[in-house]
Amino acid sequence: MPPIPLRLSFGSTLLALALSLVLAVPATLSAQQAPLTLREEGGEVNILADSIQQVGGTTNLLIAIGGVEITRGATRLLADRVELNRDTGEAVAQGKVVFYDGEDRLVGERIDYNLKTGTGVVYNGSAFSAPYYSISGERMDRIGDGVYQIRQGVFTTCEGDEPDWSFKVGSATADLNDLIYGRDASFWVGKVPLIPWVPYFAAAIRRERQSGFLFPQAGVSSKKGLFAKVPYFWAISDSQDATVTLETFTKRGVGVDGEYRYTLSEQQRGAASGFFIRESWRDTRDRPDTPNGEDRGIFSLRHDWQITPRTAFKVDAHVTSDDFVLREYGGRLRERTQQRAETNVFLSHRWDAWSLVGNILWYQDLTTPRPVELQRVPEIRLQGTRQPVPGVPGLLYEVESSYTQFVRVVGPDGSRLDLHPRVFLPVPVAGIFTLTPFLGGRATYYDQRVVGERNARVGGMVVQESVSDDRIRRQAEGGIEAESRVSRVFDMGGAGGLAAVQHLIEPRATWLEIRGESQKAMPQYDPNIDKIGKVSQVTYSVTNRINAKTVAGPNQEAVRWEMARLVLSQTYNLLPDADQPVKDLKADVLLKPNEHFGLRGDAAWNVYGLGLRRAGVGVTGSYRDVSAGAGTRFDEITGYHTVDGDVAAKLTRHLDARAVTSWDASKGVFVENRFGLDIHWQCWAIRLEYIARHRNEDEVRFSVNLLGLGQVGTRTGAGIR
Known part of the structure; x- marks a missing residue:
């Protein structure tokens, strides 16, 4: 993890405060209730204490007693008593000393600080830096700007006087803008020395990346x-x-x-x-x-x-x-x-x-x-969405065009240029539905002509054989689109947190006719373009859609979303030589009644006795501290059938559990199962995970995360990722 900086440079600030006192405070001041404000070149210095006294003589001592608070800019010093020797520069702060310098904080029973040399000692002190770093020691000798030599020190990111974990060091050097390193270290869990001795210890404590x-x-x-x-x-x-x-x-x-x-x-x-x-x-x-x-x-x-x-x-x-x-x-x-x-x-x-x-x-x-890859280097597509024809009111047009250079090892490769424009004339009928007749054409250029098929030497697959031959497939198409839309809004009156629900029914049908010439001996690069031949068909569908709107609270906007959708579609082949003119009945469903549950699925059903040909469904749900999901994907043609599931739950405040499974239903085996536990507290976490793979490596993973220090651990039977 990126290390985190800690700046605890109070020497120059405290020196400025003390010199302000030495130069500006009168010889004798009685107890004051209101703060004393001193205006210096570096800014205002505010002093508040129950009593501020100037003691004359050879010591020339300035004493502030009781609830001492000295502030200057973003810095603030708190103590029960502060003594300053104006001759030697020695300053002593005693009694619950706290020094704030921006986000950093230093506390100790006593601070001895030489304002002239910038050195000093913190006794039984602790340094804290946001968001969670803590360094303490019986004696902390300041040897430079933010640099301390520590005796009998403790480093942790845990809160409390008795941290859950800590590193204890016999001696260490802490650069509070960089890192801490020391000798004769030990790692403690509570009061137990889990690792009794380590010759060397180092950890980054900067806020910025390091x-x-x-x-x-x-x-x-x-x-x-x-x-x-x-x-x-x-x-x-x-x-x-x-x-x-x-x-x-x-x-x-x-x-x-x-x-x-x-x-x-x-x-x-x-x-x-x-x-x-x-x-x-x-x-x-x-x-x-x-x-x-x-x-x-x-x-x-x-x-x-x-x-x-x-x-x-x-x-x-x-x-x-x-x-x-x-x-x-x-x-x-x-x-x-x-x-x-x-x-x-x-x-x-x-x-x-x-x-x-x-x-x-x-x-x-x-x-x-087998070298079955079909590369596209490059493919360039220019598309225009349906838009008005300039100068012709009511007439629309759209364009799909592409150029592709195909490269492969086995089978024909070469260039293809495809241009497919269409024009549309929407005609509303009595405000009930819209009829849109359309006409279009398609011109597809190839620089290859297929002359036969052969079995490839590698893998034995059947591939096309071609020769160089510039040719253009020309097609004309026409048809009619018919669509309508019926909707109704239901006032929910706040039931279930809903203000209103809208139900839409959208029937749609398209009749398409395609005729052409030079449609044989085409290289089969992309079935969506290259397999298009003589077409006479009707595609029809109906969409049921439910949209929902929540009740808007004070100073809030209502939330709108698609709560449910069901689409049924099918194609009927009008060509007289079609063996099975009715294509598969397809369905697409979406259900999202609230933020806790969701369902998405699709399916294709053969009407000639073959039944379900393809299906997929996914369900997700969450309630309070539990979330789960399940899904399946089935394809009769390829023999693909899998079932997946996952669940995660927060069992207690400090314990989470999770499980993930993937089952190959076509083979009757579990492809992978994962089970895990996460134990986490304020400053540490333990993750346990077991992974079982079919005919592959099984793993038991164990890792420990110490807040602010990153992750350590082992993986039994693990791969690298």
């Missing part, structure tokens, strides 16, 4: 052996930092993990991370067949640049050395089950009704060693 080593982690893995992680945080500048971690696995090798974060301006920022390991200690019989042998790694880069309010540049890059490295070294299930390592580079500009997006897509398929 370079330095973070607490290491260690553990053991059933596949990777004993391992250790030693992280180093590098505060490069106010806008840059990095964390570099040396990682060693006794059954794998030595690796390094790093993350670099930067902010170039308010409009430009990003982060880069990577992991590299040389598996020189790994048993060759256990090593997967990877192209780089012993060298394996992961790299990612994200960069966001808002060039202008309408122009943006983004990079989201992910690269792996092989198909298995994420599966073996990923910490979360979503990392271990990732199917693609994808790199996207976007440059976009938008107008009020138009957008231009350039994209480079390059990815690595992690599910198969």
Whole structure:
């Protein structure tokens, strides 16, 4: 964690206060009830005490007694008694001494301070700095600006006279603007010396970020052996930092993990991370067949640049050395089950009704060693949303166009240019519904012509064969859109905290006809464009929607949201040779009655006896200190069926529990289960977690977090993430 600064420089301030007293206070002052204000070059000094006396003679002593309070600017000194020797510069503050310097606070039974040399001693003192740092000692010798030598010191971030944990040191040096380090240290939990002796101790106590080593982690893995992680945080500048971690696995090798974060301006920022390991200690019989042998790694880069309010540049890059490295070294299930390592580079500009997006897509398929990737370098899209035709009242138009250069190892690659404009004429009918006839065309250019198919040498998959041939597929389309909208508002009168509920019914139907020429022998890059042929169909849907509005309280605005939605849709194929003209019935549902419960789902049902073809549902709920979620995803065609669930609960004030599960219902196995406990107090926390993976590493993780010091712990059977 970034270290935190502590400034406790009271020497110059106290010196100024004392010199103000020496030079400006009269020879004898009787007890005063009102504060005494002295105007000096550095500002006003206010002195308040039950009694202020000037004692003459060789000692020339100034004494303030009873509820002494001296303030100057942001500083304030409190004590029961303050004595100042005007000749030697020695000042002694006694009796519950408290000195405030901005956010810092120092307390002690007595402070001896030489106003001329800037040195002094704090007896039985403690230094406190926001938000939680505390350093105390039997004797604290001030040897410089904010620098102390401490005898029999205690360092902690816990509150109270008897902290839950602390580091005790025989001798230490504390730079309150930097760090504390000492010798002959011990770590105590309450009154128990959990670690009786450590030869050396150091901790950062700055408020600002500071370079330095973070607490290491260690553990053991059933596949990777004993391992250790030693992280180093590098505060490069106010806008840059990095964390570099040396990682060693006794059954794998030595690796390094790093993350670099930067902010170039308010409009430009990003982060880069990577992991590299040389598996020189790994048993060759256990090593997967990877192209780089012993060298394996992961790299990612994200960069966001808002060039202008309408122009943006983004990079989201992910690269792996092989198909298995994420599966073996990923910490979360979503990392271990990732199917693609994808790199996207976007440059976009938008107008009020138009957008231009350039994209480079390059990815690595992690599910198969076959070279099935279809790269797009680049893809340029120009789109115009539905908008009025200039000079023609009532007529609208929209445009979809793209240019793509496809690159791949197996199968046809090449260029494709697609242009798809359409015009619309909305016609309201008696204020009940709207008919919108439309006409359009599509011209798609290819520089390849498919001449056949073959079985690829790698993997045996069927691929197209093509030859260079410039050709244009030409299509004309037309149809009619029909839509309506019926709504009614119900006054709820505050029932359930609702002021009103709106019910909307939105039926919609679209008849589409497409005819064309030169529609055969097309390379199949993208089915949404390349598979379009002769079309005659009607798509119909009905949407039921419920919108809600809460009762607005005093000086509050009402909250509006979509409480429920149900969409049913289907397509009917009008072509005479269609075997099964009625397509799957599709449904999409949303339910969000309040902030505690939510449901989202979709499904597709085959009407020719095949039943449910695809479905997905997710449910979330929370009540007081318990939150839970469950979901399932099913696809009959691919054979994919998973069930996921998670629950988290605050069992007591200091104990939280959580569990996450993922079940592959198609195979009847649990992919991953996680169970965890979090025990937390004011200044420390313990996390326990057990992870069970199917045919993979099981882990037991244990970590301790000391407030202000970061995390220490072990992972039994753990990977690196």
